[in-house]
Amino acid sequence: MADYVARLKQAVIDYDMEGVEKLAREALDQGLDPLDGIEKGLAAGIREVGQRFGAGDLFLPELVMAAETMRTGVAVLEPHVKKDGRARVVHRVVLATVQDDIHEIGKNLVATMLTANGFEVVDLGVNQPGDSILQKAQEVGAELVGVSALMTTSMPRMKELLSSAESKGDRSRRKYIVGGAPVTDQYAKEIRADGTAGDASGAVVLARNLVGERA
């Protein structure tokens, strides 16, 4: 199985958009845990691509193709992620990527994992103004709001959202969590968020703790 994980990672690094679909199906047939395929394979691949892009070894078209490869792979594996069948109260979560930011892969993984673990996710998508997020959270009665930002330039939108929630008296109604590669524990504390997590599994533990369920 380790072989399939490594091959999925490599497919993203090679932006093998055609091969990845077949590879992901084959891996599932051979019994690969789809979550391992996503987190240890595809996501590890896109992180490596990101490092190379950051170092100037790769350019935007390659980044786009790698991201597309990742999405194609996730589309095959995601429906096979086991849903947690335990009956429990439904906790509603509103998720979004902040305004000025169109990165969605990490947010989508968080959405997948929360859904797989019994949360009801209302995913607003990317580039979402703070006011729309607050309005939607109120409309659907969300217990949790999760926002994602992948750029240092879009991170301040999280702070704005939290300040706005505070001034509207919304902080006592629901919890606010933040995430994305540049978000640190320290930053989350600084902007007075209710927590952060470095990956989708961590997001589930955090979410469960915040709504008072055992992780």
Ligand code: B12
């Ligand atoms: C893929 C990618 C893209 C894709 C996005 C495709 C898509 N549909 O999402 C494309 C090619 C479109 C893209 C575009 C751009 N990108 Co880009 N991109 C990346 C890359 C390589 C990977 C991001 C990713 O998907 N990671 C994989 C996922 C699984 O990880 P993740 O997002 O961190 O999410 C995990 C955790 O953080 C956490 N998490 C995430 N969200 C949340 C939310 C909550 C509530 C919680 C609890 C947890 C949580 O759980 C997730 C799952 O494990 C990063 C590099 C990097 N190191 O992050 C650059 C990067 C983010 N991009 C960057 C840049 C500069 C851009 C562009 C501006 C490039 C350009 N010149 O046009 C544009 C942005 C346009 C815009 N307005 O947003 C820079 C940002 C630099 C900065 N200022 O901080 C980076 C860091 C690359 C670099 N090293 O320079 N990008």
